[in-house]
Amino acid sequence: MKKTNKIIITTIVMSIVIWSCSKVEVGYLSDYIKYESPILYVDSGSDFTSVKLLPDGSTKPLTVELLEIRNKETGTIAEDLLTLRPLVQWTEAYSYETDTTLAQVQAKLKTIDVPAFEFNTINGEIRWNPNTREAEASEYEFDLKISNVRGEKTYPGIGQVVMQPFVPVTYVTGSRIQVRRVTPAATLYSYVEDLDALYDGTSAINTVTKISNESAPGVTVILKVVDKNGTPFNPKTGEVLPNWPGFNLPFYEETSVDTELTDEEFIFHFPVTPFPFYSWYNANNPFRYYHIPNGSIGEIDVDEYNPDDEYWLNFRTNLQINGPGTWEIKIMYPNVTHK
Numbered sequence: 263m264k265k266t267n268k269i270i271i272t273t274i275v276m277s278i279v280i281w282s283c284s285k286v287e288v289g290y291l292s293d294y295i296k297y298e299s300p301i302l303y304v305d306s307g308s309d310f311t312s313v314k315l316l317p318d319g320s321t322k323p324l325t326v327e328l329l330e331i332r333n334k335e336t337g338t339i340a341e342d343l344l345t346l347r348p349l350v351q352w353t354e355a356y357s358y359e360t361d362t363t364l365a366q367v368q369a370k371l372k373t374i375d376v377p378a379f380e381f382n383t384i385n386g387e388i389r390w391n392p393n394t395r396e397a398e399a400s401e402y403e404f405d406l407k408i409s410n411v412r413g414e415k416t417y418p419g420i421g422q423v424v425m426q427p428f429v430p431v432t433y434v435t436g437s438r439i440q441v442r443r444v445t446p447a448a449t450l451y452s453y454v455e456d457l458d459a460l461y462d463g464t465s466a467i468n469t470v471t472k473i474s475n476e477s478a479p480g481v482t483v484i485l486k487v488v489d490k491n492g493t494p495f496n497p498k499t500g501e502v503l504p505n506w507p508g509f510n511l512p513f514y515e516e517t518s519v520d521t522e523l524t525d526e527e528f529i530f531h532f533p534v535t536p537f538p539f540y541s542w543y544n545a546n547n548p549f550r551y552y553h554i555p556n557g558s559i560g561e562i563d564v565d566e567y568n569p570d571d572e573y574w575l576n577f578r579t580n581l582q583i584n585g586p587g588t589w590e591i592k593i594m595y596p597n598v599t600h601k
Contacts, residue, residue, distance in 0.1 A: 287412070288411050288412060289320075289321035289411040289412035290319060290320055290321050290412055291320050291321070291408070291409075291410050291412040291413055291414075291415055292318035292319055292320045293415065294318045295315055295316065295317055295318050295320060295408055295417060295420075296316055296318070296420060297312070297313055297314075297315060297316065297386070297420065297421050298313045298314075298316055299312075299313055300420070300421055300422060301421075301422045301423075301424055302388065302421060302422065302423045302424070303424050303426060304390045304394060304423060304424070304425055305426045305428075305429070306394045306395055306397055306425050306426060306427060306428035307392050307394060307395040307428040307429070307430075307584055307585065308390070308392065308394070308584075309389075309390065309391055309392065310389070310390040311387055311388070311389045311390070312387055312388040312389075312390075313387070314385040314386055314387050315385060315386035315408075320408075320410060320412075321410050321411055321412060322410065323384065323410065324385075324386075324408055324409070325383060325384070325408070325409045325410070326381075326382070326383050326384065326385070326386045326406055326407075326408050327383065327406065327407040327408070327409075328381045328404060328405075328406060329404075329405040329406060329407050329416065330404060330405045331343060331344070331402055331403070331404040331423075332402065332403060332404070333398075333399045333401075333402060334399070334401040334402055334422065335399060335401065336399075340399070340402050342378075342396055342397055342398040342399070343377060343378040343379060343394075343396075343397060343402065344377050344378075345377060345396070346375040346376060346377060347375065347376070347377070347378075347393045347396060348373050348374070348375055348479060349373065349374055349375070349376050349391055349392065349393055350371055350372070350373050350479050350480075350533070350534045351371065351372055351373075351374060352370055352371060352534075353370055353371065353372050354370040355370075356370060356539065356540060358516050358517050358540050361519075362519065363519055364519045364520050364531065364533065366519075367519050367532075367533055368533055371533060373479075376391065376393065377393065378390060378391060378393040378394045378396065378397065379391065379394070386406065386408075388421075392535070394425065394428075395428050395585070397425045399425065400424065400425050401422065401423065401424055401425070402422070402425070403419050403421065403422045403423070404419075404420070404421050404423070405417065405418045405419060405420065406420050406421075428584075428585070429584060430472065430583070430584055430585035431461075431470050431581055431582070431583055431584065431585075432582045432584060433457055433460050433461070433580055433581050433582075434547060434548065434549070434580045435454065435457070435580055436454040436455040436456055436457055436459075436460060436580075437454070437455050437460065437465070437467060437468040437577070437578060437579050437580060437581070437593070438452065438453065438454045438455075438576075438577065438578045439451075439452070439453050439467050439575070439577045439578075439593065439595060440452045440453075440575065440576040440577070441562055441564055441573060441575055441595075441597070441598070442573060442574050442575070442576060443566070443571055443572070443573055444556070444571070444572040444573065444574065445571070445572060448566075450562075450564045450566050450567070450573075451562075451564045451597065453467065455467050455468055460581075466594070466596055467593060467594055467595070467596065468579065468591070468592070468593055468594075469590075469591075469592045470581060470583070470589060470590070470591050470592075471589065471590045472585065472587055472588070472589050473587070473588045473589060473590055474587060474588045475586070475587045475588075476587065476588045477531070477586065477587055477588050478586035478587050479533075479534065479535070479586045480531070480532055480533035480534050480535070480586060481530075481531070481532055481535055481537045481583055481586055481587065481588070481589060482529060482530070482531050482587075482588040482589070483514070483518075483529075483530040483531075483532075483537055483583060483588075483589050483590075483591060484527050484528070484530075484588070484589065484591065485497075485514065485527060485528040485529075485530065485590075485591045485593075486526060486527040486528075486590060486591070486592045486593070487502050487552070487554065487577070487592075487593045487594075487595075488592065488593070488594050488595075489560070489594075489595055489598050489599050489600040490563075490594070490595060490596050490598060490599060491600075492594075493599075493600040494525075494526040494527065494600075495554055495558055496525050496526065496558075497523045497524070497526075497527065497528050498523045498524055498525055499525075500555070501554060501555070501557075501558035502528070502552055502553075502554055503552065503553055503554070503555060504551070504552055505551055505552070505553070506551050506552075506553050506576050507553060507574060509551070511549075511551040512538075512549065512550055512551065513550050513551055513552060514528065514530050514538060514550050515528075515530070516538075517532065517537070517538040517539050517540050518530035518531055518532055519531050519532060519533070535583065535584055535585065535586050536582045536583060536584045537582070537583045538550065538582065547580070548579075548580055548581060548582040549578055549579070549580045550578065550579050550580075551576070551578050552576075552578075553574050553575060553576045553577070554574060554575040555574055556572045556573050557601070558600065558601055559573055559574075559598060559600075559601060560598070560599040560600055560601040561598070561599045562597060562598050562599075563597035563598070564597060575598060577593050579591060579593070
């Protein structure tokens with residue numbers, strides 16, 4: 263019996279000795295690390311930050327390295343996304359109230375050369391920037407190498423990128439024109455253009471046209487208002503005025519620097535896109551408001567028109583220009599003639 267107990271004790275002791283000499287694995291690195299959304303949809307030309315990697319219980323901290331990003335269709339390295347290009351960035355917050363000159367705005371800007379995205383080596387986030395306008399493919403895929411205290415592993419094809427087409431001009435709702443009688447007050451005509459007509463350029467009242475690449479990386483925006491015959495109203499002599507009478511609404515001059523007025527148009531300048539960049543009104547929306555006073559109006563083709571009454575013409579745009587260059591916004595009243 264004593265011999266049996268001695269054997270058992272010896273076995274236990276030897277097991278402990280063997281266990282204590284064995285190498286203990288430190289940490290854990292999963293084979294199943296992934297993005298919550300393995301397909302990342304990016305709006306070309308915009309700022310966008312992807313989701314983080316899901317570590318699947320892997321020991322932190324992780325070090326994440328982008329091994330390769332490539333055109334999914336051709337398999338070639340995505341040089342269009344990796345090429346360094348100029349990008350304008352803000353160094354301080356912009357204020358439409360105090361930053362009223364080009365020099366004041368430019369003092370808050372810097373230009374750096376960066377690719378279309380920045381990669382976070384800690385959590386795998388990808389921050390896309392407006393240089394994605396230069397993307398040449400619609401789909402990409404990429405590989406990662408991830409390491410921690412346990413070691414490192416390669417994750418081929420862990421993420422895919424789908425580039426949504428760049429939209430140079432976006433709208434919230436259709437642009438609006440109005441014919442208002444002053445006394446007795448009444449809206450005699452009001453029309454909101456269909457969004458599809460704005461996007462395909464067939465709108466009867468509002469068109470937006472890129473004229474050239476001049477002013478890039480900023481924008482020059484020309485606003486022209488014409489009657490049904492194409493005759494322009496003159497901003498320089500007060501034939502087109504900002505705001506709607508009796509309201510306190512935003513207009514383009516508030517987010518323009520060095521605005522010019524000519525006999526036919528407003529010319530707005532801003533050194534960075536989008537335009538309009540900022541609005542103090544209603545959650546930074548792009549709505550802008552103007553009107554034409556009675557003294558500039560000839561005849562109005564509406565049933566209730568009386569030449570002895572006083573009128574004004576209101577219009578509202580709601581667009582945002584996302585691409586750099588020189589653009590023209592044209593508003594046309596199809597039922598009004600210039601005096």
